[in-house]
Amino acid sequence: MLEVGGLGYSYAGAIAVRDVTLRVTAGEIVALLGANGAGKSTTVRMIAGALRPQRGRIVFDGQDVTTAACHDMVPRGVALCPEGRLVMPQMTVRENLLMGGYTQRDRTARDAAMEEMFAIFPRLAERRGQVAGLMSGGEQQMLAIARALMSRPKLLILDEPSLGLAPKLVRELFDLIRSVNARGTSILLVEQNARQALRISNRAYVLEKGVTVREDASEKLIGDDAIRSAFLGA
Ligand SMILES: Nc1ncnc2c1ncn2[C@@H]1O[C@H](COP(=O)(O)OP(=O)(O)O)[C@@H](O)[C@H]1O
Numbered sequence: 001m002l003e004v005g006g007l008g009y010s011y012a013g014a015i016a017v018r019d020v021t022l023r024v025t026a027g028e029i030v031a032l033l034g035a036n037g038a039g040k041s042t043t044v045r046m047i048a049g050a051l052r053p054q055r056g057r058i059v060f061d062g063q064d065v066t067t068a069a070c071h072d073m074v075p076r077g078v079a080l081c082p083e084g085r086l087v088m089p090q091m092t093v094r095e096n097l098l099m100g101g102y103t104q105r106d107r108t109a110r111d112a113a114m115e116e117m118f119a120i121f122p123r124l125a126e127r128r129g130q131v132a133g134l135m136s137g138g139e140q141q142m143l144a145i146a147r148a149l150m151s152r153p154k155l156l157i158l159d160e161p162s163l164g165l166a167p168k169l170v171r172e173l174f175d176l177i178r179s180v181n182a183r184g185t186s187i188l189l190v191e192q193n194a195r196q197a198l199r200i201s202n203r204a205y206v207l208e209k210g211v212t213v214r215e216d217a218s219e220k221l222i223g224d225d226a227i228r229s230a231f232l233g234a
């Protein structure tokens with residue numbers, strides 16, 4: 001479904017992504033792990049069309065989308081839930097969701113997507129008229145994910161969704177990611193929380209200084225000594 005090869009990006013001459021190669025097959029959860037500054041966010045922003053790659057190629061569903069922008073990638077079926085959530089704080093839950101569903105011109109389809117989100121996220125349903133900025137961090141994260149899902153993506157990219165959440169909420173979030181995947185959405189998951197990410201993913205990539213240095217089945221990486229000492233604190 002997604003094939004990324006030899007991706008490169010520099011910010012004003014400073015190399016952030018040097019050589020990233022990865023793929024996501026339909027139905028998978030794929031984790032992207034790496035230390036702070038390894039280039040994870042830059043990589044997923046290129047895939048989602050928020051940054052234009054300076055090197056390499058991105059193919060989605062058999063089409064070359066290397067130079068496609070976000071507004072082109074969303075209708076193709078790629079949605080990014082960015083690092084730091086970025087929900088609109090002054091808007092209500094409902095208004096935030098409507099922004100995620102902007103690609104659906106048909107109001108009935110949009111309303112149906114919103115009802116589906118309220119079924120998956122009951123707490124958002126209770127707070128549909130509430131201003132997003134007044135909700136807890138966990139609720140805002142759920143809203144950010146629901147907003148990305150409003151476009152009914154084939155591939156949902158989550159950039160550090162568990163950042164700053166209490167442990168109980170982190171478990172809830174990972175359960176939710178699993179259930180979204182079980183409904184048929186492929187997931188590319190960027191995480192600092194490597195242990196949890198490896199538990200729910202099929203495969204994982206490790207990014208070091210802008211280069212994908214490892215790829216393996218998640219269950220193999222969990223038991224790997226180098227991965228344990230680098231990411232799992234053991
Ligand atoms: N907007 C930006 N301008 C300049 N440098 C940036 C910008 N965003 C990220 N960088 C740099 O690019 C490198 C990779 O960052 P990033 O992709 O955010 O890594 P990660 O998500 O793995 O923490 C880092 O050295 C970071 O400081």
Ligand SMILES: [Mg+2]
Pocket residue numbers: 040041042083159160
């Ligand atoms: Mg990041």
